[in-house]
Amino acid sequence: MSFNLSGMTRFLKGAAIALFCAVVLFAQATPALAIGSMQSRPSEGEPRLNEILDESEDAIRPENALDADKIIEQANKGLNEVQGTADIHQMNRPSNSRQAKSAAEEVQQALGKAADKMTGRN
Numbered sequence: 647m648s649f650n651l652s653g654m655t656r657f658l659k660g661a662a663i664a665l666f667c668a669v670v671l672f673a674q675a676t677p678a679l680a681i682g683s684m685q686s687r688p689s690e691g692e693p694r695l696n697e698i699l700d701e702s703e704d705a706i707r708p709e710n711a712l713d714a715d716k717i718i719e720q721a722n723k724g725l726n727e728v729q730g731t732a733d734i735h736q737m738n739r740p741s742n743s744r745q746a747k748s749a750a751e752e753v754q755q756a757l758g759k760a761a762d763k764m765t766g767r768n
Contacts, residue, residue: 705717747755 701720
């Protein structure tokens with residue numbers, strides 16, 4: 647019985663390539679596992695959505711259709727008519743930003759730098 651080394655290596659290379667392709671195929675076909683992620687509560691956002699749904703249904707009733715004063719009053723309660731004050735604590739504003747600069751301060755600083763470059767003061 648003769649042992650053909652080149653034939654055996656050719657077979658092993660082919661088997662390794664087939665195994666690699668099978669692993670890639672099955673890795674792509676299986677869903678991602680979210681074991682370490684934080685579990686969410688689907689019912690957490692439900693009360694706010696129900697409230698928005700009720701307000702929407704009220705807004706499309708015929709008796710409320712042309713009441714602009716009521717719409718303006720609702721819009722002035724929060725960020726906008728639909729969102730209200732939801733997630734207002736997560737929004738960045740100058741009052742809750744530590745080192746935020748206003749647009750006017752940034753423009754003034756940029757103009758100062760440009761003027762310094764023009765006059766030769768670095």
